Amino acid sequence: MAGQALIDHGRFLEALGYECELLIESSHATPPDLPVPLSPGWTVGEVLRHVGSMYRQTLGWLVDGALPREWQRDPAPGQTVESYVREGFVDLQEVLAWHDPGERAATWWPADPTYGFWARRMAHETTIHRYDVEDAARMPHAEIADDFAIDGIDEALALWFSHRLPMLGLSGTRGSSVAVRSGGHTWIARAGPEETVAWHCSDREVEHADAVVSGSPVIVYLWLWGRRWLTEIHSDGDADAVGQLWALLRLATK
Numbered sequence: 607m608a609g610q611a612l613i614d615h616g617r618f619l620e621a622l623g624y625e626c627e628l629l630i631e632s633s634h635a636t637p638p639d640l641p642v643p644l645s646p647g648w649t650v651g652e653v654l655r656h657v658g659s660m661y662r663q664t665l666g667w668l669v670d671g672a673l674p675r676e677w678q679r680d681p682a683p684g685q686t687v688e689s690y691v692r693e694g695f696v697d698l699q700e701v702l703a704w705h706d707p708g709e710r711a712a713t714w715w716p717a718d719p720t721y722g723f724w725a726r727r728m729a730h731e732t733t734i735h736r737y738d739v740e741d742a743a744r745m746p747h748a749e750i751a752d753d754f755a756i757d758g759i760d761e762a763l764a765l766w767f768s769h770r771l772p773m774l775g776l777s778g779t780r781g782s783s784v785a786v787r788s789g790g791h792t793w794i795a796r797a798g799p800e801e802t803v804a805w806h807c808s809d810r811e812v813e814h815a816d817a818v819v820s821g822s823p824v825i826v827y828l829w830l831w832g833r834r835w836l837t838e839i840h841s842d843g844d845a846d847a848v849g850q851l852w853a854l855l856r857l858a859t860k
Contacts, residue, residue, distance in 0.1 A: 661694030817843030
């Protein structure tokens, strides 16, 4: 493992290639201008262009050592969207595979300035958007492994909730904490005007939380990313605390 990840770096590289193929295959089943309900305001073609753009932006971070000022955000004239996504994936995968996951690299998360951060980030980015396109196409969803989903829960809470929200200057309106339990793991997410923080914890800390949400790893993973409804997970305690957690993650990940 490297950096903050809960699974081996090699799994992320495998998942990135696998999910990229699934994303492209699912796009073949629908017209590019079809709206994507799970990514409001986007079409299938726009989701693919976004993923291809993120591959190039990530490569820019790794090559330039900072957020790149310019990168190819759309297919070149005459280039298909599929080719644009594949080309971006191949270039990024080559760089990620060449470097040790623990090797230092520029990232936007001080807790994990490594190449491993980007393998993890792009694997989850591609998985979530693959799920979006499958949903738009009304296709059966390809399987997500439980251990990969557990890592995705951790990334959503540690990176997007704990780090991204403060970066954006966003916080909860009332102090509350929610325990998130899945697959034998537990996290606490605490939000309010004074702090926004989450951590991987022991079961003993759950008794101090205002609410507890739980479910299978895949369902909780997708719920934290706004791809499942509250009714699809088990929730006990303060419903407003759970609603605040979900709403804040929507702001962090949109």
